Amino acid sequence: MPREADSIFVRRAERLAWLVFDVDGVLTDGSLLYTRWGEQVKRFHVRDGLAFRLAQRAGLQVALLSGRRSRPLEQRATELGVDDVMLGAGDKNPVFDAFLERNNTSPGRVAYIGDDLPDLPVLGRSALSFAPADAAPEVRAVVHVVLDACGGEGAGREMIERILKARGDWDRLLASYSLED
Numbered sequence: 437m438p439r440e441a442d443s444i445f446v447r448r449a450e451r452l453a454w455l456v457f458d459v460d461g462v463l464t465d466g467s468l469l470y471t472r473w474g475e476q477v478k479r480f481h482v483r484d485g486l487a488f489r490l491a492q493r494a495g496l497q498v499a500l501l502s503g504r505r506s507r508p509l510e511q512r513a514t515e516l517g518v519d520d521v522m523l524g525a526g527d528k529n530p531v532f533d534a535f536l537e538r539n540n541t542s543p544g545r546v547a548y549i550g551d552d553l554p555d556l557p558v559l560g561r562s563a564l565s566f567a568p569a570d571a572a573p574e575v576r577a578v579v580h581v582v583l584d585a586c587g588g589e590g591a592g593r594e595m596i597e598r599i600l601k602a603r604g605d606w607d608r609l610l611a612s613y614s615l616e617d
C-alpha cells in the first residue's frame with residue numbers, strides 16, 4: 437500500500453489526471469441542514485475552494501461524486517469551476533465507470549477521497565485514496581492516507597496540498613502568491 441513518504445506515492449501522484457471528491461462528510465462536515473421551507477443548506481470551507489483552483493493550475497482536473505443532489509451543491513460546483521459533476525449517484529461504482537469512459541481516463545490516473553461505506557468501491561480502485569480524519573472506521577482502514585483534517589474543515593485542501601507537494605508543484609504555485617509581485 438503506497439504510504440505518503442514512499443516513492444510509490446510520488447510516482448502515483450505524478451501520473452494523476454483527476455482529483456475526485458465525495459461531498460457530504462468530505463467537503464462538508466456531513467450535516468444535512470434544511471430551512472423551514474425544506475430547502476437544503478450546506479457549509480463549505482473556503483480553503484478547499486482555493487485548493488481546487490491550485491490543482492487546476494497544476495494541470496489537474498477536479499470532479500465531484502455525490503450520492504446526493506441539492507441546489508447549494510450545484511451552486512458550489514459552478515462557483516468552483518469543477519470539471520465534472522456527478523450528483524445523485526446512488527451507486528457510485530457505475531457512475532465512476534461512466535466518468536472514466538466519458539473522460540477517456542483510467543482509475544490509475546484518479547485520486548479519490550470519501551468518508552463512508554458507499555465510497556469503498558471507488559476508493560479501492562483509485563491510484564491514491566484519501567479519507568478525512570473523521571471518516572467511518574471501515575474507510576480509514578483501507579485508504580492510503582487518513583488526513584489530519586476532518587470533513588468540512590479543510591480535508592479537501594489538505595489532500596490537494598499533499599498531492600501537489602508530492603508532484604513538486606506546491607512551491608511553484610506558492611511563488612505566484614509572492615508579496616513582491
Ligand SMILES: [Mg+2]
Nearest residue numbers: 458460461551
Ligand atoms: Mg460522504
